[in-house]
Amino acid sequence: MISLIFLTTIFLIVIGISGVLFQRNFIKIIIAINIIGDGVNLFLISLGYREGGIAPIFTNAVSLNMVSPTPQALILTSIVINLAITALLLSLSVLIHSSENLVNSKKEQDEGKPASHNSKN
Amino acid sequence: MASNFIILIIAFLFFGAFTIALVHRFGAKFRNSYILSILALINILAVLLYQEVVSKGSLIYTVGAKIPSLYSVQGFPVRIILTADALSGFLVLLFVSIASLVFLYSLQILKEHLSLDKFYILSFLLLAGILGFLITGDFFTLFVFYEINTIATAGLIAFFRNKESLKSSFNYLVVFAIGSLFLLLGVGFLYGKYGALNMVALANNLDFLLLDRIALVFIAAALLLKAGAFPFYFWKPQTYKAMPISAIVLALMSSLAALYVLFKIVFNIFGYNIVLGWTLILFSILSIFVGVFFALKEKSIKRILAYLAISEVGYVILGISAGMMMANSEFGFMAIKGGLFHMVNDVLDISFLFLLVGIIFYISKAKNIFEIRGIGHKYPFLSGLFFFGVLAVAGMPPLNGFASKIIIYESIFHLSPALTILGIMGSILTLAVLIKIFAMIFLGTPSENFRNYKKIPKLAVSTIIIFAIIMLLIGFFPKEFTNSFIDKGASSLINRQDYIH
């Protein structure tokens, strides 16, 4: 019996990977990478859950049964790193667009046909 | 005291990277001397660190606490630990010295480029990431340094902003973003099962059930992607074609650092396993052949040399994983020694060829090297150096390629003779590729006039000559080299009990 969180994680990761595999617009590929990152972060947070736990803050704590704070530190780092990668990917796609009007990774454009600005796939 | 050097090396590199932009305001000469002084400092620290590690055993540095222990005062089992054992100390020293030579080279070759300070910032970050890979003792630090490497390399790929470089950088970053997320997923599996992240704690507790195997697959896929081995070799040619030449050497070093981390994890944490060993041997043989097979038909010399780099990485994996399979015999130890020796020789030889090609591009300002034909008559010294490099990669006796390759061939013969035969066939095809490119560039009737060629840059050629002297020395005295540097490294890779302490 697989719990709901793991199903959601697997679902998000599979959607993200299929997005990167089949989408051709650069922006959609970047969104798909973000979705994979969200899935992995969700998986990491869910590892720290304790039944009936509260937020892990010591001052004015109601009870001492707390959720584990280690995965929260891990995913903070991971969110920041994914942000940096997204920023770099977006700036690269802006540069590619300004240098040759290309926002797609379409196969015909790999062979050198000129691309128009709003080319439909 | 010496265990502080582990983090001081990386701290100085980061500090230097971020202050180059400030120093650049004061002029180019000041910036160059600043870069050289930081590199000299890092070299001294690396030498001292290696001496300490050799005399006293592994060093451990815990970030943020005075006492290097697994548990903090309140009893939390999660610390950030950096360790340096004999093999990683040696690799830090090797990579730092090669990187200093490459920076000297790029001071002259890239002198006229406008945004040179950004190149140095990115290169220092990449070097810090590579050294961080080698000294990490903790899976999460591994993930962070993996990401630093990815981002710095992506910046370096897109450094010359032509269309090809930008597209290559985008492709590289997409596939490596997915790879690093897979690494994080694997680390998350291990954390979920054992509740600890540092490698020593996991080495104590690990058993080899299905969940651990799944975590190993995720982590190994991400690390093999960075190393450029068989199923994941596709990003290397286009990436190496777009980068500036000094950055290609750094990218090569980061591939080998990823291989070191993979073997450290497999040997010390997961233990010996037959299926994993044969899988790695299969992948290594396929990388050797894929490398030479594609290289024969390519049209751009940076792509050809990138395929040769894939092939040499295949030899390294072949040696070390064959040694893992024959774990308890003397030949296993010899195979691991051969693989590590070949790691050193590989980075020296392939960097030598790349740097020489960089000089040829510099003096001729050609876009595509196959427009250049027959320059051997005007520049006999350069053609002699290139032939020296060809002999070293192909494995001729007095040079270093022969020494490491024959150790690998001899020792894996006892595992299975077919592997030796396949390795020798790969070596013959490598020679075919190298002879072809040597003949195309340097022999034949000269195709153009040499009037608009620049003078040979003396500083760059002298760094290449230093490479050649090191290769010659290692080739003539291989026994002294392995005894003093590689034996301890290989034994620290094997002794699992030693590591757990």
Added chain:
Amino acid sequence: MEIIWEPKILLISFILLFAIAYFFYISGEKKYQKGTSQVIAYFSGEEPPEVLKVKNVYWGFFKDFEKFYKFLATTQKENPNDYTFNFVLGFIVLFFLICLI
């Protein structure tokens, strides 16, 4: 096998081999007619193309492996979709080999 690692022996054997090769070179035919059929190489099998540049010097190899190279050229494109497809394919192969065997 230990004898390979002595540098003096390597140097001496190198000089010896070079002397033998030079001896063979000296004792060849000194007089030959250049333009006649004495200097044409003998090809058994496929005919080489007319103008043989250095970049085509492995023409026999390429002719034999032509279908294989055509197949490989279709797998190597340079867009991010194909990169991730190769990565996921390699990952599935690795997964199958390690986890399910």
